[in-house]
């Protein structure tokens with residue numbers, strides 16, 4: 001018995017990297033999988049069918065069931081065809097993992113409009129496109145599991161990633177909205193900020209072999225759990241992976257307040273800000289949690 005027996009999953013960007021491992025893991029847990037990938041370069045240029053086809057062959061060789069999809073998530077109609085393929089091939093769409101992505105990293109002052117639009121189109125619009133189509137089927141079925149792949153770049157900020165950070169933060173926002181809207185229909189929507197050595201991150205390791213805890217396959221078991229019936233009580237959450245740890249992010253919330261009946265003047269804000277809200281200023285960026293990776297003696 002697998003965690004996902006009889007379920008049908010769509011995994012976008014599943015031809016390589018983290019998505020490939022998610023597709024293999026979901027299939028290993030019994031799901032039939034639409035392996036969607038346009039086989040593009042890291043910055044979104046070019047198309048190839050080999051990555052999605054290879055992952056399907058790998059799933060089939062392990063006794064699973066999968067079909068390739070070569071449609072782009074950034075096109076609304078094409079995204080509809082990805083979802084339709086799940087229904088046509090396997091009879092339903094129970095699980096959607098929005099994982100497809102590209103990067104075009106540049107600092108704000110070097111980023112042109114095309115770089116911004118291209119990255120937002122795949123991550124943010126692509127996540128909307130597939131979910132808009134899949135959610136209609138899930139509502140009708142009274143069941144669904146949606147896992148949106150976000151990133152600490154959007155949750156916390158990362159140098160050189162205006163476009164990517166914007167899109168990944170938007171994915172967090174849509175996750176919260178959809179958890180509220182779709183939860184009523186038996187559909188859960190959660191976000192996962194994964195990590196791992198893929199072509200997207202290989203320059204972080206300077207050509208060296210990546211440590212074992214950077215294996216992109218380490219993200220997949222958490223996604224499989226969130227995609228399962230057992231995770232029915234997990235909705236609207238932002239989870240992550242760092243090293244061998246799965247983590248949960250705090251939802252942004254007010255941590256302090258300064259009050260004045262009738263409101264404030266700018267000068268009054270300047271006079272009081274430091275002593276009240278100024279005591280709670282928070283760092284941006286993504287330093288590791290000091291305890292992560294440290295095993296107690």
Ligand SMILES: NC(=O)c1ccc[n+]([C@@H]2O[C@H](COP(=O)([O-])OP(=O)(O)OC[C@H]3O[C@@H](n4cnc5c(N)ncnc54)[C@H](O)[C@@H]3O)[C@@H](O)[C@H]2O)c1
Nearest residue numbers: 013016017018038039040072073100101151195196198200
């Ligand atoms: N690698 C990391 O450490 C890391 C960290 C945080 C978040 N992420 C996120 O994880 C996801 C997977 O990243 P990865 O590192 O495996 O990258 P990757 O480049 O190895 O894989 C991404 C895949 O998405 C496909 N793709 C791109 N545009 C597409 C489109 N329009 N339609 C369908 N498929 C498309 C690509 O062809 C590629 O195979 C991305 O959303 C990424 O932002 C990765």
